[in-house]
Amino acid sequence: MIDSGHVLTALPARAIGFAFGYLAGAIPFGLIITRLAGTRDIREIGSGNIGATNVLRTGRKDLAAATLVCDALKGTAAVLVASHLAGSDAAIAAACGAFLGHLFPVWLRFKGGKGVATFIGLLIAFAWPVALGFCAIWLVVAAATRYSSLSALIASAATPAMLWGFGDAREAWLFAGLAALLWAMHRANIGRLLAGTEGRIGAREI
Numbered sequence: 001m002i003d004s005g006h007v008l009t010a011l012p013a014r015a016i017g018f019a020f021g022y023l024a025g026a027i028p029f030g031l032i033i034t035r036l037a038g039t040r041d042i043r044e045i046g047s048g049n050i051g052a053t054n055v056l057r058t059g060r061k062d063l064a065a066a067t068l069v070c071d072a073l074k075g076t077a078a079v080l081v082a083s084h085l086a087g088s089d090a091a092i093a094a095a096c097g098a099f100l101g102h103l104f105p106v107w108l109r110f111k112g113g114k115g116v117a118t119f120i121g122l123l124i125a126f127a128w129p130v131a132l133g134f135c136a137i138w139l140v141v142a143a144a145t146r147y148s149s150l151s152a153l154i155a156s157a158a159t160p161a162m163l164w165g166f167g168d169a170r171e172a173w174l175f176a177g178l179a180a181l182l183w184a185m186h187r188a189n190i191g192r193l194l195a196g197t198e199g200r201i202g203a204r205e206i
Helices: 010-025 029-036 052-056 061-086 088-103 116-145 148-165 169-185 187-195
Strands: none
Touching (some): 010 061, 029 052, 029 061, 052 061, 052 116, 088 116, 088 169, 116 148, 116 169, 148 169
């Protein structure tokens, strides 16, 4: 559990933490990285999503990896900075802001990613062993099914229980809410999974 001395009073700290987290989370790294690399607009490829899975559909694994890392670390950084400057309440607020910023970035008319990498990045900041558990579950499901979306859904659903098991009740409730949002953002994927039409990992669509 993140804890630190408070520099700001509780309410302003939460508000500033949320705003800082939102601005960090709203940075569209998938779009920035692919544009710098000279590929097509990522929003015109595959699902149109700006996340790492869709970046992979450009055929550039390096760009997908860079997007994954950057989308994760922006969440990690938002939480750690907020915690250091204003304590655990601000860290929680920053986590919520960063996740919402990634999902609904003001720079892209509130059309962002689906939150998986940022979810992991936030988890690293709060409980890195649980983040490893998330990744392990994701890898097992992905290896068995080759469905990135299904892997993320199952791993995110297991996250609150893992946090609870580590005694991090407050974080467990936080990630239960974030997981619910993540599932909501994957509703189209869930429909395709049920219909058997969901794209598999490695499918290239240029």
